[in-house]
Amino acid sequence: MSGATFPGGPAAERPVPGVLDAAPGPGDDSVRAADGRATAITALTPIKLGQAPLLRLLLVIGARIKMLREALTKLSFIHYARWTIISGFPYNGAPQRKERLRYDYLFFETNFNGTWDEYIDAFSEVIPERMQAIWGRCVNFPGPRPVGPFKEYIHKNDLPIAHYYAAYPDATTTTVISALAVRDGLADLRARAAQVTDPEEFRRVYEAFLTDVQRDL
């Protein structure tokens, strides 16, 4: 990644305002932003002045009620998602300089299955109102539809990832949820199997278990 810096001296690494290159194209970081089938997005966007408190309330409540929980269920390919409002960065003494941010920032971190494009398409198609409710409070958000400008907005603000790790990279969210259901059903079946000594009866119990989990296998 390139970016102009002042030559020499301790200020060499200080970012130069306005000279930071635009985020690299999707191909550049696609290797790092994925691990197996798990894909990552990390978006940082300035919140419109004065709107952070309302957005915070919306997110906190949204996480507890259907608004955001349902969004996650509808977008069945998301493992974990978080929104965090950043009002400042903790101070650690010199040589760190205290930040004087003009804006609060919305940080969004997500882990999902599928391509970056599929993800943004799904947000735009399935939960556009919720997208508008959250990102509508950010500066220059173009709206979730049409999807073109929405993708440009997210892509521009998608931070490059230096290292990404996923614990079960080959499993989709749907597979994980299914597997957990199979595990529960199997535990029940194992507990019953020893007690059900009649083979025919056991076969019925076993078939019922398979029927229950057939969608999960």
Place this chain on the structure above:
Amino acid sequence: MTNTSGQAYAFMATTPILPGRRAALQDYLDGLPRGEDSPLARMRTIHFARWLVLRDLVHQGPSQRRDTLQSSYLVFVSNFDGPLDRFLADLLARMGPEADAIWRNCVGYPGTEHADAFIAYLKHNQIETTAFLSAYPQATVADVREALDLRRQVTDFAISVQGADPAALRRAFLERFPAPPRSPAPSTPSPTTPESA
């Protein structure tokens, strides 16, 4: 608690990078082995984790007043099996040298000799999560891995017993999936369980 969803914890720490160290830090992170060989894999309680090097804020356009950062920041973001203190202690125990190689590039880093100081440093730089959602909030990494394995086993078993008579089916099932012991083993690894080779 906004940092948690079920038993999962959403952690984020932003630590300012020392002047002159950003490129070296970026190189080190880029060079870390990936997948199962990532140092993060040793943790066994991390669902997802990432490091980012935040160089500056992205300007949105003419309608936005210009906002810039005084420092570059190393951002560490992770979703893991809680609680936080145990996770941070584990990080030090299982990937101390790598953690040191990474965070020594940041302002105020105390080193890894004293676990308390290391943990305090990351907690000092923690940014509290506003809203955190998980598709399976109660499942630990161990739960997920066990479940995925069992699912495979059940599929294999179901195929293998197709056409078997009921007695043979029951025998095969009991052999393959014996009744659980009276006190089931804990599904989450105990923090004091020694690491097996």
